[in-house]
């Protein structure tokens with residue numbers, strides 16, 4: 245066990261390797277191994293296991309990490325829907341001078357004007373919003389959830405989706421809105437942004453435990469499912485907004501150079517709609533476990549080039 249530099253492995257993000265060690269050393273797991281495995285489990289959203297690891301160690305010996313331990317326990321408890329527990333843990337982390345614990349606290353537990361709960365959501369109304377707007381927001385969210393989950397089929401969400409609603413374009417710690425945290429299943433949204441975009445991010449990212457995500461496809465999915473559209477309807481609406489791009493180039497653009505091209509999200513949405521139209525729902529859902537171009541090539545074979553050519557014809 246002494247031969248492994250766990251800190252280095254963790255810093256180099258060798259998470260699977262750490263889990264493998266954790267599973268190998270059955271009896272003689274050291275506290276250090278439990279600590280780093282607990283961090284890894286937290287990052288992977290495996291909340292119950294993370295809590296098991298991080299609470300079974302003598303935390304005092306890791307005094308330099310104590311704030312981080314509280315913060316990770318806070319995140320894991322939040323993921324299990326144990327909100328009070330999460331908040332106290334973020335408080336403890338803050339007391340130990342962990343700045344990120346303080347940020348989580350401000351972001352997830354801001355003073356609220358109102359809170360509402362439905363079957364699949366908890367709505368945290370941060371700013372004061374009129375009763376009519378609140379009702380409309382809740383109804384639209386429920387409708388989008390129903391529409392998207394019907395497309396996906398079976399869903400296994402570990403908790404309700406927490407939506408924080410603001411009347412300005414900034415969350416409680418200054419991030420610009422709107423965005424989703426797929427790991428925590430949390431959405432922070434500007435009141436008037438609501439439709440399906442962020443809900444689609446959360447639901448599609450809950451299908452598989454491990455996914456290889458790709459920005460072009462991921463945003464394409466969220467944009468296509470923002471509203472109820474077929475591919476034809478989507479094209480009719482946004483044709484004039486579509487830039488002239490090379491699909492393979494934007495798909496492989498891991499440096500996100502093209503991220504600021506005007507209309508890129510609509511372009512991605514159109515392409516995702518066309519993939520669904522061409523290959524059908526089941527094949528599409530199979531594909532998104534690994535959203536990269538290389539995977540699409542091996543899954544769809546030679547037909548992919550043909551599909552991309554046809555897509556160009558459809559959007560001109």
Ligand SMILES: [Zn+2]
Pocket residue numbers: 441445463466
């Ligand atoms: Zn998005």
